[in-house]
Amino acid sequence: MTRNNAGRPTLARVAERAGVSVSTASLAFSGAGPITPETRDRVLAAAAELAYSGPNPLGRQLRSGRSGIVGVIIGDNPGRAFRDPVSVKVLDGLMQVLGEQGLGVLLVPGTSRVEGVPVDPLVASAAMDVAVLVWGVVTDDPNLEALQRRGVRVVVGEGRPVEGAPLVAIEDRAGSAEAIRHLVALGHTRIAEIALPFGREERTGPVDAQRLAQADRTPSSNRLAGVRDVVEPVFTWETPASLVEHGRDAAMAILGEWVPDSERPTAIFAQSDLLAAGAVIAARELGLRVPEDVSIAGFDGLDLPWLSPDVLTSVHQPLGEKGAALGRAVLGLLAGDEPTAVTLPVRLVQGTTTGPAPR
Amino acid sequence: MTRNNAGRPTLARVAERAGVSVSTASLAFSGAGPITPETRDRVLAAAAELAYSGPNPLGRQLRSGRSGIVGVIIGDNPGRAFRDPVSVKVLDGLMQVLGEQGLGVLLVPGTSRVEGVPVDPLVASAAMDVAVLVWGVVTDDPNLEALQRRGVRVVVGEGRPVEGAPLVAIEDRAGSAEAIRHLVALGHTRIAEIALPFGREERTGPVDAQRLAQADRTPSSNRLAGVRDVVEPVFTWETPASLVEHGRDAAMAILGEWVPDSERPTAIFAQSDLLAAGAVIAARELGLRVPEDVSIAGFDGLDLPWLSPDVLTSVHQPLGEKGAALGRAVLGLLAGDEPTAVTLPVRLVQGTTTGPAPR
DNA sequence: ATGAAAGCGCTAACAA
């Protein structure tokens, strides 16, 4: 285990060489105080001679009490968090805003790989000025608890409100209701639903009233509520993740095996576009025409060129903007502003996958 | 700008309360030395009373000279890096290995957003013990230079070798050659090629001999070479990124506009599966049957369920393992091992998208 | 505009 900084020059050495005090040398680099251009040049020259590439971040961090690092707690397993374009776009918007301020993004797995330890060690002990819980907060969230215990301030994306933490949400419920109203207006009465994961545990299958009450994650619970603001769906299927294959499985169940033919839904509302895309694929495989035989609507507004020639009818949400809003919330927290909650608007965009109910 | 740690207890306070010295208290937490279970408990109890949640990482880092952070330099723009399942799987494998050792992954944009500044500020000044250049190194790589100037050790994934840096590569060239041999064995003689980006700049279009010589990034240049180990392709199209839409555009050019009908290729080898998938989609749109009219092979071995019922013939590379190997290289560097180069094997897996040449 | 001094919170030699 070699020491990382072995033999590298320090600010003190540079100052000595330049014939100034360390504090002056510090100013030459930070620019945070008055200094003659001339002395600054002398310091910089000395630095160049010693191949000193600027103040060691570790020293700076300890002294200033800030690490310049924002921990991003990504849900479930990291691989999956990235496979989902939705996460990716949010992360992108977030990095954009934070990057402009020189803040770095530390990726932190949301779940512990080790049995018996509730959170990833990074949650408990990595240096970070703020943590962003991108995929919300569940009841008794162990990550939230660990962070709060450490005194790390948090920003919540799409989740239940947390005392003192900024929240960035979207019009989940209203958007879902709008999608359903669109289907109803097209004459659909038997509408099925494919839902995002209800909570931390991964479960697949049909949802009954009892299970419905257990929906804990806000995206799914809000969207479930939005649907019910308009109609009572004939069937709800819970998926373990927002992935095409799960949407396909769900639609296979809905259109094929599970629901009696006479009651077969004429429309499916999926809580994400990836799930909806899987549903479109399932419909195709079953020889059903979309939208003539079955209408399918999604949520997110992703661009899915490979679904061509179909274009999903979908509730578009401003994903990049959501990430940017999270980033601004982080900056606000760092600047000492009062935490606020923002709710971003969504809008239904009709594609080719929804049409009049058959017959 | 509130100080991050305002008012939080320190190890000294805990030690005082427990009636021991700071160093003893330190041992109670780190376990890096002999201590009576009894004293440890006393320290831990004192910590609990003061709501002290463990040593401040900043102090620990400065003292030990290690930040526990691994910078991952992701190519081009972050959004794109994540959109590509290839990056994602590598990153996943990397995080897996590093996570087990308690090391955090700091995402660092590979290109500067600010004009005139060659690298992202994080490259120049964020705390990191090692940096991983996941997507290789180009000639005169500004990131590499900045990191080396700082004395940050680097690990290179798929790129030209760097003095003193471990390298993780795959059998790019041999794998490509194998794919081409497969096509040749099927009777194909007119084979076109869709290539990954040649360098930092993003260019789209046909490739001539002069441009061919400029291929700078190892994945594309190695794969170009592998193809030429077997045949001279009739046509090569360069894409700006490994995305489905670019593969589609390329194949549209190859199968439609650009190449005279008489010379239309009967097979396309794409340097990535995403590009190949785009090519399949283009072929479908053009009314060409795959593989009866045109065979298409890719590289990576991704699972692309939405391409169903087609399954890509592809050169499978161990993506997760590549990430894991990068992670192990990082650990080796931190442990002071001699840097080594590893080359991971690939293997051609036949799907449904390649078949005998037409006629 | 510059310098002196103090100390951020911690760990690692070393001594006891």
Add this chain to the structure above:
DNA sequence: TTGTTAGCGCTTTCAT
């Protein structure tokens, strides 16, 4: 096994 001592490299009052 525990305590003493000495910084890690830097920034920030506060004098000058």
